[in-house]
Amino acid sequence: MPLARADFHLQNLASAQAEAQRLFDQKAILQGGWLTWVASQIYTLRPAEYASMVRRELVRLQEPSEK
Template identity: 45%
Template sequence: MSRAAYHQEHAERARDEARRLLAERERLGARWLSWVATELYQLKPPQYAAMVRRELQQLSGDA
């Protein structure tokens, strides 16, 4: 599967996952950054984790 095809197939799921992670920021406060790093580390495959990381950056305004 090409990179573009993979991205297209999983883009919405990656956005949903990023929204889920971001939704926990206020509740977790200072612990959020280490928590989200652990969550991202556990995502497989690595290209999907990278997609979620990019979506998270965009949603949080860090892009």
């Protein structure tokens, strides 16, 4: 039986946050090429629910720097 969505989220949140931070840390290094690079990195993540979690964490990380 597959994990319930809430269980999946709880079990993978720390990993998704760490992965998002790793990707976000490359922004200053890659600068203009970061968006294309990060999109390709997220594309490889499985399952799709995990990729979505990483994407949401990246959005959260970017919010303060966009203001």
